[in-house]
Amino acid sequence: MNTRRRGTRLLAIAAATALVVAACGSDDNDDGADAPADTTATTDDATEDNTETTEEATEDTTEDTTDTDEPAGEAAMIVTVDLAEEAVWEDGTPITTSDITCTWNAFLNTPGSLQTVGYDQILSIEEGASEKQAVITFGAVYAPYKTLFNPLLKNDRHEDCNDVSLDYEDDLTVESASPYKLESWSTSQAIYTPNENWWGDAPATDRVVIVPLADQDTEIAALKAGEVDFIYPQFYAGIQDALAQDNVNVQVEFGGDYEGFYFQSSDDETVAGPFADPIFREAFSKSIDREAVFQQIYIPIESSAELLNCGPIVPGQYCESNEAGSWQDTHDPEGAEALLTEAGWTKDGSGLWADPDGNVPEIRWIVNTGNERRENTQAFLIPLMQTAGFNVVADNCDAACYFQQRLPALDYDMAMYISTAPPDPSYLTGSFTCGQIPTEANDFVGQNSTGWCNEEASTAFETADVTVDETERADLIKEGLALMAGDHVMLPLFQFPKSGAWLTDKVGPVEAVGADLNNYMAFINFNEWEDLDGDGQIIIGAEQWPECLNPVTECANSSWYVWTVSFPTTPGLWDTTNDATYVPTPVLAGEPTVEVL
Numbered sequence: 093m094n095t096r097r098r099g100t101r102l103l104a105i106a107a108a109t110a111l112v113v114a115a116c117g118s119d120d121n122d123d124g125a126d127a128p129a130d131t132t133a134t135t136d137d138a139t140e141d142n143t144e145t146t147e148e149a150t151e152d153t154t155e156d157t158t159d160t161d162e163p164a165g166e167a168a169m170i171v172t173v174d175l176a177e178e179a180v181w182e183d184g185t186p187i188t189t190s191d192i193t194c195t196w197n198a199f200l201n202t203p204g205s206l207q208t209v210g211y212d213q214i215l216s217i218e219e220g221a222s223e224k225q226a227v228i229t230f231g232a233v234y235a236p237y238k239t240l241f242n243p244l245l246k247n248d249r250h251e252d253c254n255d256v257s258l259d260y261e262d263d264l265t266v267e268s269a270s271p272y273k274l275e276s277w278s279t280s281q282a283i284y285t286p287n288e289n290w291w292g293d294a295p296a297t298d299r300v301v302i303v304p305l306a307d308q309d310t311e312i313a314a315l316k317a318g319e320v321d322f323i324y325p326q327f328y329a330g331i332q333d334a335l336a337q338d339n340v341n342v343q344v345e346f347g348g349d350y351e352g353f354y355f356q357s358s359d360d361e362t363v364a365g366p367f368a369d370p371i372f373r374e375a376f377s378k379s380i381d382r383e384a385v386f387q388q389i390y391i392p393i394e395s396s397a398e399l400l401n402c403g404p405i406v407p408g409q410y411c412e413s414n415e416a417g418s419w420q421d422t423h424d425p426e427g428a429e430a431l432l433t434e435a436g437w438t439k440d441g442s443g444l445w446a447d448p449d450g451n452v453p454e455i456r457w458i459v460n461t462g463n464e465r466r467e468n469t470q471a472f473l474i475p476l477m478q479t480a481g482f483n484v485v486a487d488n489c490d491a492a493c494y495f496q497q498r499l500p501a502l503d504y505d506m507a508m509y510i511s512t513a514p515p516d517p518s519y520l521t522g523s524f525t526c527g528q529i530p531t532e533a534n535d536f537v538g539q540n541s542t543g544w545c546n547e548e549a550s551t552a553f554e555t556a557d558v559t560v561d562e563t564e565r566a567d568l569i570k571e572g573l574a575l576m577a578g579d580h581v582m583l584p585l586f587q588f589p590k591s592g593a594w595l596t597d598k599v600g601p602v603e604a605v606g607a608d609l610n611n612y613m614a615f616i617n618f619n620e621w622e623d624l625d626g627d628g629q630i631i632i633g634a635e636q637w638p639e640c641l642n643p644v645t646e647c648a649n650s651s652w653y654v655w656t657v658s659f660p661t662t663p664g665l666w667d668t669t670n671d672a673t674y675v676p677t678p679v680l681a682g683e684p685t686v687e688v689l
Contacts, residue, residue, distance in 0.1 A: 147312070154575065169237075170230070175187055189223050191247045195244050204500075206646070207629070207644075208538065244662065271295040279304075281301055305467075312334050349590060366454075381438075397586060398569075400587050402414055403576060405573065407564055454483050459507070460509075494651055525545075525573060596624075618660065665680055666680075
């Protein structure tokens with residue numbers, strides 16, 4: 093039985109996780125993003141990345157974890173968590189408060205960290221009654237505290253927890269505290285075997301292999317041929333027909349995935365592009381006929397679908413009526429022309445808009461190569477935008493380049509991706525507030541890959557994170573979204589279905605394999621899947637393959653990194669569920685005690 097500190101005021105507070113791109117059954121960063129990772133914008137259907145191996149970094153770094161630029165201020169909330177006595181890493185060493193402290197320092201201080209939000213609200217982390225009790229003191233009543241500490245980093249794996257940016261360059265070790273451990277990882281496969289020091293139920297199958305597949309055609313062919321047992325493909329029109337086979341089960345659900353257009357809006361001269369000009373950005377946005385794009389690209393996918401008007405969020409508590417969302421009626425070509433003309437823009441001899449100095453901006457539109465839907469969208473929309481006077485060009489690269497390099501570096505003008513969002517809206521703070529724009533000045537920390545900065549919207553999102561009343565919180569989120577719509581930083585398109593397919597004679601039972609397909613953490617429960625054909629293993633096909641294994645920096649932006657490495661192995665304090673709630677992981681002895689001071 094655990095002893096817990098109890099305050100005079102106890103509070104149940106919502107939680108969240110980062111946006112993953114493609115991610116964050118989807119395809120991009122998201123950030124947490126298709127996302128998340130993050131984006132954590134979310135990722136997409138192509139081939140992503142993952143890499144790294146083993147190194148030294150085994151000395152105890154407890155003192156290093158406390159040597160950091162800790163926030164200063166008065167305590168507003170204390171969260172006391174009790175770690176399960178039996179919770180240990182795969183090498184048998186206990187999971188302790190030092191690991192929680194290391195995680196805090198790593199996310200807060202590592203150059204290039206994608207997720208500082210929430211960690212920057214923590215004033216201190218101290219041992220309570222024992223090394224198994226962590227007393228986490230916040231300088232604000234931070235509502236989405238359950239977004240934090242997933243993944244949890246092993247303190248003695250890092251020489252300095254304040255900078256883990258290079259710790260996975262030469263050492264690909266990923267410490268598990270889950271049913272499986274990552275036995276090996278390479279560019280061609282990841283192999284999971286049972287973690288002998290796991291304290292819960294043993295996994296149902298002794299070996300799980302995850303392999304990258306070149307594209308969706310290869311992925312589907314591999315499943316139908318029995319080369320893989322399960323796939324998590326990005327949904328497209330006709331996928332059920334393509335997968336039709338007596339022993340193939342297909343399951344489709346709607347969750348937190350959404351696709352949109354994004355305009356890189358930073359005015360930082362090192363990355364500023366044409367959309368740093370708010371008038372040009374507004375005119376461009378108003379020139380896009382979303383309904384035409386929707387009819388051309390998305391209705392063939394799902395005939396009953398609706399154009400998404402909620403922004404970077406799906407219909408629900410924070411956008412109660414999709415028909416009346418903040419992005420209603422965005423198409424206004426006459427208004428766009430009037431805006432540019434009034435600002436001194438004119439069309440040149442080619443019919444393209446030129447600024448008052450006679451310069452025609454080139455608009456680099458990036459998507460990940462091999463994503464047929466997005467490439468088709470470019471083929472459809474670019475000629476229309478050129479006719480409208482905008483010099484749009486395709487400037488594409490592969491998924492790893494796109495989601496892990498160019499998006500975080502703001503090296504694009506227009507992007508299109510799916511984000512996988514967690515149930516709680518706090519991901520908006522990490523993805524769209526001023527302080528989360530990665531720049532040289534802040535060591536490229538943050539997941540705001542649009543570069544958009546609106547101080548009023550930032551305040552609304554940040555205040556929502558420290559607001560407990562759900563009605564007030566929803567009003568703040570809606571306020572921030574309305575400001576985003578007014579600044580024309582993105583255009584929402586479609587709430588994307590999630591899909592999973594598997595061979596019913598090779599892996600089961602159906603209720604287990606299909607249990608988590610709508611989860612932000614995707615097919616996290618594969619430890620419960622059974623090998624039905626007796627070959628001793630389950631093989632999962634991956635649409636993308638990460639090129640790095642760092643859970644704090646750019647790798648965390650990759651949906652297929654978190655789905656294939658981070659979520660299944662590295663422990664967290666809270667997990668998401670298929671019905672969009674948060675539950676303690678087996679690392680915890682139970683729910684925390686929360687004291688508002």
